[in-house]
Amino acid sequence: MLNISEIRKDFPIFSAYPELAYLDNGATSQKPECVIKAVNDYYKNANANPFRGLYGLSDLATEKYEEARRKVAGFINAGSADEVIFTRNATESLNLVAFSLGEMCVNEGDEIIVSVAEHHSNMLPWRLMAERKGAIVRYLEPEESGEFSPAKLKGMLNDKTKIVSLTAMSNIYGFKNDIKALAAVVHEAGAYLIADGAQSVPHSVTDVRDTDVDFLAFSGHKMLGPMGIGVLYGKEEILRKMPPYMSGGEMIENVSLEEITYAGLPHKFEAGTVNAGGAIGLGAAIDYIDSIGMEAMIEREEMLTKLAMDQIAKIDHVHVIGDKNYKNHNGIITFKIDNVHPHDVASILADSNVAVRAGHHCAEPLHAFMGIPSTTRASFMFYNTEEEVLKFTEAMSQIRSLMGYR
C-alpha cells in the first residue's frame, strides 16, 4: 500500500493549492520535486550544447541527455536506445511519423486507417498526409466501451492498406486497447501499426517488444515529466528507411553543396538543438515512477475509479461514457449530465475547488459520432485521494439542483 500523504509531499503544487482537487491529469500531470530539481540541476551544473562542443561540459550534457534516452528505452522495453526519438510531445511525434512514413510508403490510392475516437493529433496528421499523397483515410468505429475490435479492423484491411494508427488508450473512454492483438492483425495484412500512447504510457505497463507495435508516440508532461519533451519510439529497421522530417543541424553526417549524408539513428530525426533539460526531467520522472512502481500506481487509479463510478451510479441524470466496468476506465471518467452544459458543470465544480476538463477534449469527430456536442471529464492519477474523489462526486450531485432542476 502506498502512503499517499507522504507521496503528495513530493509534489510542491499540492502544498501551494491545498484545497484544490486536481482531477485533470489526462490533460497534464503534476510534477514531483525530483523532476523540477533534475531540470534545474541540469541548467545549473551540466548545461552546454549537447553533441556540439569538444570540451568536458558539452560531453557531460551529451551524456546526461543520452542517459535519459536509455531510461525511456528501458521504460517501454525498446530493443535499443536508438529507437527512441525525442520530440516536443505526442503531437510532434505523430506528425513526424505521419510525414516520414507517409513519404516512405504511401502512394496514390493507398489506404490509411485511423479510428473515429482519435485525439485530433492522431487524426489530422494522417489526413493531411493522405491529402498530399492522394491516399484515402478510412475510419474504424469503436465499440460502446471504447474498445477497438481486432475482427472489425481485420474486415477493413486490404492490400491497399499501408498504415493503421490507433490510440492505445482513448482520452475519452479510458479503455486500454489490446495493441498486441491489433498489431498482429495489421502485420498480417502487411501494414504498419502506430499507437498513440499519450494516455496509455502514463497509466499502464508499456512493452513495445511484447506488443510488437511499430511506432509509439507519447508526451512527457502527462507522466510527471516537464512540458516540451515527448517521444517517438520506432522500430529500428523501419526508422532507418524513413526520410527525415525536419532538417538542419545535428541530423546530418556530411553536407556539401552537392550532397547530404544523414546522421544515423536517432539523430536523423532530431534536427536542431535538443531539449536536454526536458529529456533529463523525463528521465527523472521515469525514475520516480519506477520507485513507486507502475503496478502500485495502476492499483490506486483503479481504486479511485471504482469509488468514483460507485458514487456516480447513485446520482440521477449522470451518464458515464464507455464501459460499465471501472477496470476499463484507467482513471478516466467522461460524463454528461442531463440538460446541463459541460462548461457549466466544470465551472460549478471549479467553484467547489475541483478541477476537471469540459468540451470536446480534442476529439470532435468522436463527439459527433456519439451524438453529444461536448462532455465533462475527470481524470485521476495515483496521487489523488479518496477525499478528492468524494469532493468531486458530492459537488456533482448538487449540480442539477443548483441549475434550477427539482
Add this chain to the structure above:
Amino acid sequence: MNNRTYYNEILTEHNMNPLHKYALDKPVKIKRGVNPSCGDDITLQVNVEDGVITDGAFVGDGCAISQASADMMLDLIIGRKVEEALELKDIFIRMIHGEASDEEIEKLEEASSLQDISHMPSRVKCAVLGWHTLEEIFAGNDKEK
C-alpha cells in the same frame, strides 16, 4: 477562483425559462454567432422599425451563461433605439472585461448580474456571444452564416 456568485437565480431562471428563446415569424435581421471551441451556438433575430428594435428573439444551444446572457440582452434592448442598444452592448462588453463604472453597469439591469464573469476568463466568450452577435447584426453582417 470563486464563481458561486454568477450561478445565481437570475441566471438559472433565464436559462431554464427564457422569455425570448424562439424563432420570430419574419425577422428583418438575422445573424448566427458561434463559439467553435465550446459549441455555444445562437441565432439572433431582430425586427427594426424607424431605428427602433421592435422585437427580438434567439434560438440555439450552449452553456447556461451564453443562453441566459442572450435572453437578458433581449430583455434589455427590445423597445430601444438601435444606437441605445449598441451603447448598452458596449457597456456590457466593457463590464465583462472589468472596465465599466458602477453607474454604467446599473443601466444593464439584470444583465449586470453577470459582472463577476470578468473573474473567469475562460467563460468570458460565453457571456459576450449574444452581444457580439448583436454588434454584427447592426454592422451590416445580418445574413445567416
